[in-house]
Amino acid sequence: ADANTDKIYKINPNNGGIVPGDSFGSxxxxPQGLAWDGEYLWNVDSYEKEIYKIDSSNGDVLQTIPCLVDxxxxxxxxxxxLWLADNDDDKIYMINPSNGKIVGSKDSPGTDPQGLAWNGEKLLNADARYDKIYIVDVDDIILEENNPPSEPIINGPSNGKPGEKYSFTFKAIDPDEGDEIYYYIEWGDDDYTGWLGPHNSGESITKSHTWEERESFTIRAKAKDxxxxxxxxxxxxxxxxxxxxxxIAILSQIFERFPLLEKMAI
Structure with missing residues (x-):
């Protein structure tokens, strides 16, 4: 990745030359670090503060996740x-590639961490200040605490008529930045939705349901990250x-059959 030309180049490992026709705009x-997951290319951009999943055959962006380091x-x-070096706080972060969430972190060996590579078991980290490449064990990574989302807030009607469809909104908030939320809804009549999502934290979703019986039902909902x-x-x-x-019609029929009940009711 070249930050001056805003391009990503394919390099011949035998001679260091640029492979003709295989470069594309970042x-x-x-653009900063590059990573290869075995099928796709990943690129972090320090200006946009985003990490891109890229089809290396044509440069198309397949996924964008936030970069949460400075x-x-x-x-x-x-x-x-994904493993990401942060030159601001001299740390190496463990990143969930599906959403950019920081899963864990550890201090970098040097004070100017730059390039990272994975050798199958450990990380290799180049440090610009000490001109060294460190082998970094990730078994001692400090994992971030994961908090559950809040109970969903359910809004909708409290009364209705059987056979008509009624809509309800559900909203939960996750305290962990970057977490997405799934909802599970039980309608109280043995019908349920299964897990719905993912949805952004704090985003309301609307779901509808129809009840057929004349009675009271309890809607239950929960959220997960x-x-x-x-x-x-x-x-x-x-x-x-x-x-x-x-x-009234039913009572009239009962009173016709049992007149004494009508007198007692009066």
Whole structure:
């Protein structure tokens, strides 16, 4: 990746030359580290503060995730995670490639961490200040604490008529930056949605349901983040009272058969 020309070049490893016809423009304005996951190329841009998943055959961006560090430099892919060097706080971060969330971190060996590479078991980190390449063990990575999302807030009607469709909104917030949320809804009549998502934290979703019986139902909903941490259940009731005319008709039939009941009711 060349920050001066904003291009990504394919290099011949035998002679260091640029392979003709295989360069393309970088997605951002200041490309830094590159990583290869075995199928796709990844590039972090220190100006846009984003990490791009790229089809190396044509330069198309397949996915964009946020870069949550201040001064990203080196990038590597290993053990199903991205590894990112931050020159601002001299740390190496373990990144979830699906959403950019920081999973863990450790101090870099030097004070000017730059390039990163994965050798199959460990990281290699080049440090510009000490002109050294360090072999970095990641077994002692300090994992970030993962917090569950809040219980969903459920908004919608409290009364209705059987056979009609009613809509409800569900919203939960996850305290961990970058976490996405899934929702699970039970409608109280043995029907349920399964996990719905992912959705952004704090984003309301709308779901509709139809009840057929004249009674009260309790809607239950919970949320989870992409790491599987679940919230508690939130509840909301909706009632479908009996039709007054039908009730009067039924009572009249009962009183006709049992006149004493009518006198007792009076």
């Amino acid at each position: 997605p951002g304005k200041l 001064d990203p430099t080196g990038l590597a892919f290993g053990n199903d995670y 992409q790491d599987g941490e679940e919230s508690g259940w939130a509840t909301k009731s909706i009632s479908f009272p009996r039709d007054r005319a039908n009730t």
